[in-house]
Amino acid sequence: MSRHFPHPGHRGGDPAATAAVTAAVAAYWDAAAPSFDDEPDHGLRAAPVRAAWARRLARWLPDAPADVLDVGCGTGSLSLLAARAGHRVTGVDLSPRMVARAREKAAAERVTAHFAVGDAQSPPTGGQRFDAVLARHLLWTLPDPAAALARWADRLRPGGRLVLVEGRWRQSARDAGSYVPGARALPWYGGVGAAELTAAVAPPAVRVRVVRLEDDTELWGGPVDDERYALLADI
Numbered sequence: 001m002s003r004h005f006p007h008p009g010h011r012g013g014d015p016a017a018t019a020a021v022t023a024a025v026a027a028y029w030d031a032a033a034p035s036f037d038d039e040p041d042h043g044l045r046a047a048p049v050r051a052a053w054a055r056r057l058a059r060w061l062p063d064a065p066a067d068v069l070d071v072g073c074g075t076g077s078l079s080l081l082a083a084r085a086g087h088r089v090t091g092v093d094l095s096p097r098m099v100a101r102a103r104e105k106a107a108a109e110r111v112t113a114h115f116a117v118g119d120a121q122s123p124p125t126g127g128q129r130f131d132a133v134l135a136r137h138l139l140w141t142l143p144d145p146a147a148a149l150a151r152w153a154d155r156l157r158p159g160g161r162l163v164l165v166e167g168r169w170r171q172s173a174r175d176a177g178s179y180v181p182g183a184r185a186l187p188w189y190g191g192v193g194a195a196e197l198t199a200a201v202a203p204p205a206v207r208v209r210v211v212r213l214e215d216d217t218e219l220w221g222g223p224v225d226d227e228r229y230a231l232l233a234d235i
Contacts, residue, residue, distance in 0.1 A: 040221025
């Protein structure tokens with residue numbers, strides 16, 4: 001059964017324009033892949049940052065072993081943490097170079113996880129169902145986040161959970177010109193606040209919980225000055 005979410009904003013109906021934006025987004029993240037892990041909360045290279053994310057995932061994800069879909073997985077850092085905790089993990093990202101890097105890291109660390117190139121807004125997982133869908137700092141990049149939320153919910157088993165790590169990005173709002181053309185037209189460009197995302201997932205979620213993350217400096221490798229949170233939505 002399809003789950004329906006309220007639409008956060010006007011998307012526009014031109015498939016060619018949407019395809020062009022999708023191609024530009026893939027190219028942008030392909031170019032970013034070589035340096036992506038340089039950010040403390042991306043590469044999780046520092047032991048305290050890595051341990052902080054592992055602790056959070058242990059609280060947010062179901063008990064292992066569970067089937068976890070990591071959408072917009074980037075270089076796979078959170079996927080690998082979940083896999084090390086005993087979960088069966090599938091990571092999906094639009095950028096082939098991000099996925100290649102995730103596979104390299106999994107092989108180097110001898111961690112079992114499956115990675116696929118595909119649009120996180122409509123993950124190429126066929127009929128497979130999951131116990132949790134994880135997305136971190138992704139919704140702001142999507143042309144139709146409401147459709148993405150519905151598709152992710154459809155991929156959950158009954159009683160499954162959406163784990164959405166989000167926020168409002170002051171830097172992104174200032175630097176629209178550094179992202180893809182037309183970025184300001186994205187419904188949640190610059191991020192989405194906890195109240196707005198809670199309203200968006202309230203139906204059909206049966207339980208929604210927001211965990212504030214601004215003050216957890218270990219997660220980010222230092223202090224942050226914008227809104228950060230995790231929204232846990234049980235479907």
